[in-house]
Amino acid sequence: RKEVEQDPGPFNVPEGATVAFNCTYSNSASQSFFWYRQDCRKEPKLLMSVYSSGNEDGRFTAQLNRASQYISLLIRDSKLSDSATYLCVVNKRGFTGGGNKLTFGTGTQLKVEL
């Protein structure tokens, strides 16, 4: 089983739609979770961290379900500019120390259309 699994998509949605992505992770001891956004041929950029209680940033909502080991990202009122690949990121199992090792999912592609 992969450490982090995502549906590759693409998710083709009309502008203004609400879209949700899920991501599952294999290590129950993982403590930190993030969503990154990556545009075509560009570097990943941090979209938001995911906290246990769930968190919201404008049109974006992230949630964590530890019991089922998945995190989700909800995008409301999607814009053309939201078209990108969304990467699910989980801290790597068993790493200690001050730094961190992260495992990146392969991403879910979103295409927002007129």
Added chain:
Amino acid sequence: DGGITQSPKYLFRKEGQNVTLSCEQNLNHDAMYWYRQDPGQGLRLIYYSQIVNDFQKGDIAEGYSVSREKKESFPLTVTSAQKNPTAFYLCASSRTGTPRIQPQHFGDGTRLSIL
């Protein structure tokens, strides 16, 4: 503006040649990382460094080498031993806070191709 600078943006390597990719950050981050990304694949960790003069192998270190002589700099050398070096190389840095794991921030990458 604080950030991570990678250079060059595009690099072409001949067979049997070593090349070095530059990564500089002015975010005052202790930890730095190198990843490669291949089409349709997730990022794979090559090397990482938590502190100056110390670094560890990641998941795919064979054919690569690094140094960390300064906090701001973490250059990656792709040696001739790396048989499939064509990829998008990404450098990242992060703070080293505990207990919360810190997110990583990326440079804009170097695309390496074989001539």
